[in-house]
Amino acid sequence: MRVESMSPGARWWYALKPASWPKVLVPALCGQAVGAAAAGRPSAGALAFGAAWMLADVAFVVLLNDWGDRGVDALKRRMFPHGCSPKTIPDGILPARALLLAGLGAGAAALLVAWGAGRALHRPLLLPLAVLALAVFAAYTLPPLRLNYRGGGELLEMVGVGGVLPVLHAYAQCGAVAPPWLGALLPGLLLLSLSSALASGLSDEESDRAGGKRTLTTALGNAAARRAAEALLGLGAVLWLAASALADRAPPAWSVAPAAAIALGFRARLVKKSAAAVTNAFAAQAAYKADLHRAIWWGTAALSAAVLAAGLTGRGAPR
Template identity: 85%
Template sequence: MRVESMSPGARWLYALKPASWPKVLVPALCGQAVGAAVAGRISAGALAFGALWMIADVAFVVLLNDWGDREVDALKRRMFPDGSSPKTIPDGILPAHALLLAGLGAGAAALLVAWGAGAALDRPLLLPLTALALLVFAAYTLPPLRLNYRGGGELLEMAGVGGVLPLLHAYAQCGALAPAWLAALLPGLLLCALASALASGLSDEQSDRAGGKRTAATLLGNAATRRATEALVGLGALLWPAASLLGDAAPPPWSVAPATAVALCFRARLVRRSAAAVTNAFAAQAAYKRELHRAIWGGTTALAAAVLAAGLRAGRGAA
């Protein structure tokens, strides 16, 4: 890719990284689906809020993450000039100040959307939940906390992606802060989010270590991080059918079985690719993470669809 020939629109599209959006969109969709299942109907207003909010939130996260990581990204480009795709700031695709201003503007837009939807949908907690979601990310990558550098960033990502996002979107649909069905499924979602967070550091292991970041990959090494990733995604998928044994407090077993089957199928493929995904084997690591994403995103999407069908079929009342 020749950076100098890119149009302004292409530069911003590249900076927004659409391929990474499902990491945030899928758990939000799951929250919407479970909330609608609990309510027994789909709220078009909540769906509209979810779509607008997610555009703003994804832009906030992606742009400010690049701004916060600009120094270690530049270090990785120097260490491995041919080992990764161009980085937004170090490779001159967009200047740092443009990403900072656009990211902050996107965060303000997310707050504004939540305020408006909270009034329109009678969901007063949408604004504080949005503020919590933005603060979780700020603590992850922005000063002064920068927990992705100090240590514990993966746990913070687990809480934000696997917990706050589905809770916020379920609340938008049904008006319950922690509807029983979502509470039953949340442990599995949290473990899958943690698996994704651990694996995201594999390709940056050496540059992150050189840049002073404390991640699972820099502290435990490549092999231990892969083993933990594979264990977490498998356990997360198995917790969904286990949760269905809780009776009325959880979705019926038939609605979670497809999600577990999808996740475990792709986990098996993930394990087969594991041995090749060693340190600095960037192509093999990318293939490894594709299977992980298929396990998590495919399993969670199947979970959302089947649980929604179960809730609408049962005609459940609001939680």
């Protein structure tokens, strides 16, 4: 990719990293589905809020994450000039100030959307929940906390992506912070999000360590991070199945089993690729993480569709 030949629009599109959007869009979709199932019908207004808010939130997260990581990104490009894709700020695709201002503007837009939707949909907690979602990310990557550098960033990502996002969007749909079925599904969503967070550090192991970033991968190494990600992925899918069988306020087993099967099927594929995804084996790590993302994103999307169908058809409707 020749940076100097990129148009302004192409530069911003590259900076927004659309390939990474499902990481936050899929749990939001799951929350919308659970909330609509609880309400007995989907709310067009809540769907519109979800779409607008997620676009603003994704821009806030992606742009400010690049701004916050500009130092370690530059370090990685020096260490591995041919081993990773160009970085937005170090490679001069966009200046740091532009990303900072655009990211902060996107965060303000997300809060404005939540405020307006809260009034229109009669959801008074929508704005506080949106503030919480943005605050979790701010604690993750922005001064003064920067927990992604101090340690605990993976746990914070788990809480934000696997917990706060589904709750926010379920509340938008049905007006309940803890609607039926959500509590049964959240443990699995949280573990899947943690699995993704741990795997994301694999390709940055040596540059993160050199840059003083504290992650599970930099602390315990590549192999331990892979084993933990694989175990959490499998356990998350199993928890969906266990909840449907054992919990009173859980979706029916037929709506959960396909999602768990998809997640476990892709987990089996990534386990076969695990041995090759060693430190600095960037292509093998990319293939490994692709199957991990398919397990999480496709599994959660299937879960969302089936749970929504169960709620709307009354087959095991939320109690």
